Amino acid sequence: MKIAVDRAILLKALAHVQSVVERRNTIPILANVLLDAKDGGLSLTATDMEIAVVEEVSGVTVTRPGRTTAPAATLYEIVRKLPESAKIELDHPGGEAPLVLRAGRFVTNMLALPVEDFPSMTEGKLPVRFALPAGTLRGLIDRTKFAISTEETRYYLNGIYIHVAEIEGTPVLRAAATDGHRLARVEEPAPEGSAGMQGVIIPRKTVNELRKLAEETQEDVEIRLSETKAQFKVGGVLLTSKLIDGTFPDYERVIPRANDKILRVDKKEFAEAVARVAAISSERSRPVKLSVDRNHLRLEASSADQGQAQEELDEGNVEYAFTPLEIGFQARYLADITEQIGEKVEFQFADGSSPTVVKDAAKPEALYVLMPMRV
Incomplete structure (x- = not known):
């Protein structure tokens, strides 16, 4: 050569x-x-x-x-x-x-x-074939990958689960990830050729490599799937990956359906306030307490070694018209979710100890579930 x-x-x-x-x-x-x-x-x-x-x-x-x-x-x-x-x-x-x-x-x-x-991985039949715009694929990955579990013992959570579901007779392509503490679920219209596909779990490393490749193109990404393997053609690059051999949990069962207390808050103001109050503690798992009243939100965090911090957001940045409520979340989890949201974050609460639904108020196709912490 x-x-x-x-x-x-x-x-x-x-x-x-x-x-x-x-x-x-x-x-x-x-x-x-x-x-x-x-x-x-x-x-x-x-x-x-x-x-x-x-x-x-x-x-x-x-x-x-x-x-x-x-x-x-x-x-x-x-x-x-x-x-x-x-x-x-x-x-x-x-x-x-x-x-x-x-x-x-x-x-x-x-x-x-x-x-x-040198081993070959590119051989074998891949019967399911469809294409996604690179921008759509980037969105599916970005809005779910932060929730992928890193716990190796639950290997079936170490990736993004992709499958086709139906909403009122209309097929949608769904991507979901969870680590047991939070869930991310995003859906897009099902592309032609995806009907009838089996649900597949794409491993974390593959997700990261695919995201880097999708960043470099605006063209469609060709996707081919079998029960054990996935293949992605991105421009002149062909990425082939084994799939995770496991059963993804029935995540729909953990999505609350009756959370009726709605808080809407300006994303930028909220994210910055979370970061400021959480800075009082160096512990990554330290909770931030949210105290919600009519059009008013107080955020608090404390540390036995460092002290206590709080910040208040009022009408103009906060919309809430229900009974007062107190609930705590891990600061990093709040930051990860709000980073994927546009201008306004919508929280759907049941009470201070139940799972909370978080959405982008302007983009309902993305849904997040966050488990509270005791504060």
Whole structure:
């Protein structure tokens, strides 16, 4: 294999693929990226056996077609530190010879492990196929991923659950995530081709990689699914992932249906007040107490070591016309949810000890449930 490529082109592709590589693993080939040079260009592949990323790279001059592997992190760091205008030549004569990289007067040799050892994840049938605009996909991810559980023992919560549901006979595509303390559920009109799809749990790492790729395009993202695997085509990048093999809980059962005390508050004023009163304590789990009365909201937090803080929001920023209520929430959870909301936050309470529904007053397609804390 022998190719020539501009540094900027190769660097962008390597940035996409090398991020899935686990730095520490017991299988040496998984630390490498597969380079496949053909007459039509170059493709780069990296995998950790749970996710695989394949990127087709254009703007490459192929002098001698061929395939080889190279250490992903090392190759990325070398290319990143080359001058911006550098022209890179990659040369591998075959066999057990090293891969040679040249750029101007710089030259380095890298160990090339056998191509035959590199695993393939992209094979297999994926019967469900549909497309989502990149902006819609970004919205689904951003408004749910903060609620993904990091508790490995409940592995079935370590991702976003995507499925098709019906609302009054109209199909919708739903994304949901929960860690047991909070729930995020977002829905969009079901795209053509998604009808009848089984619910799938997309792992946290895949969600993060997909979100980074979706940031770089405004085009549709092609999605293909089977019972065990998901594939996302984002521009010239193909992301393939195993799905979490588990049953996502029936989250609809925990969504309160009769919360009748409605508080609407200006998002910016509320978020800033939460941040200020929570600053009194360095404990991440310290609750912020909300005391609600007619068109009035008081926020309080305290710390045995630091003291106490409070702030009040009045009419103009607060709408509430029900009986007084006191309830506490973890400050970080409040911040995570309000970050996804536009201008006005809507809280739906039952009482001071029951789950609370939180919505964007202007965008009812996103719904959040937050468990209170004792204060």
